[in-house]
Amino acid sequence: MSEEEQAYEPKIVAFLCKWCSSAGSDLAGVSRIQYPANATPITVPCSGSISPLYILSAFNKGADGVLLSGCHIGDCHYIEGNYLARRKIYLIKELLEMVGVEPDRFRMSWVSAAEGAKYAQVVKDFVADLKPLGPQNKLKADRT
Amino acid sequence: MIDVQSIRDAARDLLAKGEVRAVIGYRRGSRGMLAEPVTITDPEQADELVWDATCFHNLALYLVEDRKALAHAQRTPNLPIAIVAKGCDARAIVVLMQEHYFKREDVYIIGVSCEGGGVLVEYKLARLLNGAQALSAVIDGAELVVTTLAGEVRLPASEVMADRCLECREPFPKEHNVVFGEDQTSRQLVAPFTALARFEALSEADRWAYWCRQFERCIRCFACRSVCPMCYCDECVVDSITFPVAPETTAEEKANRIRWIERSAVRSENITYHMTRAMHLAGRCIDCGECERVCPVNIPLRLLNNKMEREAREHFGYEPGASIGGPSLVASFRDDDPGQFIR
Numbered sequence: 001m002s003e004e005e006q007a008y009e010p011k012i013v014a015f016l017c018k019w020c021s022s023a024g025s026d027l028a029g030v031s032r033i034q035y036p037a038n039a040t041p042i043t044v045p046c047s048g049s050i051s052p053l054y055i056l057s058a059f060n061k062g063a064d065g066v067l068l069s070g071c072h073i074g075d076c077h078y079i080e081g082n083y084l085a086r087r088k089i090y091l092i093k094e095l096l097e098m099v100g101v102e103p104d105r106f107r108m109s110w111v112s113a114a115e116g117a118k119y120a121q122v123v124k125d126f127v128a129d130l131k132p133l134g135p136q137n138k139l140k141a142d143r144t
Numbered sequence: 145m146i147d148v149q150s151i152r153d154a155a156r157d158l159l160a161k162g163e164v165r166a167v168i169g170y171r172r173g174s175r176g177m178l179a180e181p182v183t184i185t186d187p188e189q190a191d192e193l194v195w196d197a198t199c200f201h202n203l204a205l206y207l208v209e210d211r212k213a214l215a216h217a218q219r220t221p222n223l224p225i226a227i228v229a230k231g232c233d234a235r236a237i238v239v240l241m242q243e244h245y246f247k248r249e250d251v252y253i254i255g256v257s258c259e260g261g262g263v264l265v266e267y268k269l270a271r272l273l274n275g276a277q278a279l280s281a282v283i284d285g286a287e288l289v290v291t292t293l294a295g296e297v298r299l300p301a302s303e304v305m306a307d308r309c310l311e312c313r314e315p316f317p318k319e320h321n322v323v324f325g326e327d328q329t330s331r332q333l334v335a336p337f338t339a340l341a342r343f344e345a346l347s348e349a350d351r352w353a354y355w356c357r358q359f360e361r362c363i364r365c366f367a368c369r370s371v372c373p374m375c376y377c378d379e380c381v382v383d384s385i386t387f388p389v390a391p392e393t394t395a396e397e398k399a400n401r402i403r404w405i406e407r408s409a410v411r412s413e414n415i416t417y418h419m420t421r422a423m424h425l426a427g428r429c430i431d432c433g434e435c436e437r438v439c440p441v442n443i444p445l446r447l448l449n450n451k452m453e454r455e456a457r458e459h460f461g462y463e464p465g466a467s468i469g470g471p472s473l474v475a476s477f478r479d480d481d482p483g484q485f486i487r
Contacts, residue, residue: 122487
């Protein structure tokens with residue numbers, strides 16, 4: 001591995017549901033769990049509030065990976081938000097793959113407020129999977 | 145084979161009896177054999193109507209236009225508007241009604257079955273005619289009857305028909321007030337999603353290279369959006385010039401409006417635009433293929449929409465344009481929706 005590759009740190013945009021994953025990431029922090037600092041968290045009201053455009057836009061603005069995390073099925077604060085998210089996100093995931101974006105660049109997870117360790121593991125795995133892919137230039141805006 | 149006269153008679157009757165305020169249909173255009181959309185309000189104009197293999201347009205678009213004009217004029221008509229609808233047009237009308245764009249009683253659907261045929265593609269026809277100019281083209285069973293200056297030519301319809309028509313699963317307008325032609329829903333010319341399956345067999349790198357080639361060409365003329373009956377938003381989220389500006393809008397408000405993507409026709413923005421459009425059409429696109437037909441740079445847009453349509457069908461059991469009352473694709477869910485991809 002060249003020096004340049006070793007220095008590469010993927011940028012991750014993490015959309016976290018405020019009722020669960022956001023608190024989960026908080027728990028990972030207060031529990032002093034060590035995990036990579038690559039993910040920039042953006043708290044959203046619900047995983048179901050995510051428009052596919054947020055994900056495309058994150059890639060467009062230069063994210064190397066996008067993580068979306070919400071409450072486990074059945075635990076949604078708004079009863080059915082995560083069910084709706086599951087459907088929508090499945091479609092955008094398929095579309096990204098069809099266009100030829102590496103499937104590992106987008107990830108979705110269910111992390112509850114009590115699962116700080118799981119959140120840390122999700123980010124750790126994601127970073128490990130993103131590193132070999134290198135910077136994301138496919139959807140990144142070309143404003144030259 | 146459909147007798148054009150029966151469509152004309154139906155239109156004339158409706159207008160003469162005052163049952164509808166206008167009929168949207170096709171007439172002979174000014175460009176050779178091609179048909180063009182027309183709205184007629186006078187019973188005497190009914191004889192202008194035509195029906196042949198060049199009736200490409202999805203007329204549902206003009207219902208949307210009509211609705212917008214009425215809203216602009218703040219007028220509520222007491223008569224419905226009639227529309228000549230193929231199988232795909234009728235499905236588009238169903239989706240619009242499902243979304244409460246207008247009510248069932250606002251529209252009088254004159255259904256016309258494509259039977260074993262569909263619409264042709266100009267370049268396919270031109271190739272087979274070896275430069276001879278076609279004056280008219282009508283589908284008769286499995287054959288396309290083309291009149292040229294040199295006389296009549298009969299060609300196998302499947303060789304000149306549009307891909308979308310070959311793959312069509314429902315050439316019969318199920319939702320209708322009156323219908324002409326036979327129901328040949330079970331016809332199978334080419335298996336649905338054939339082009340998509342062929343494309344998906346490519347590797348990831350090849351797929352990316354393919355789309356790069358396509359989207360580098362896109363000039364962002366927004367013809368695909370303009371021609372689509374489902375793209376009826378006044379304000380388009382990916383097109384900043386459609387954001388409404390009133391005299392009291394301040395420069396700051398204009399500057400701070402979220403621009404998800406730029407309007408510049410560069411690859412990254414083009415891809416994001418087309419993917420956004422595909423997502424917005426998921427569960428709504430009824431595969432009329434108009435976006436692909438009007439694209440001036442021939443981007444195979446149907447592939448993207450087909451992909452969404454097939455996923456919806458295979459994984460969510462959802463068929464766009466199947467019922468007026470049902471829930472829409474992304475506003476509903478089932479307990480067994482696929483979720484294996486979620487960690």
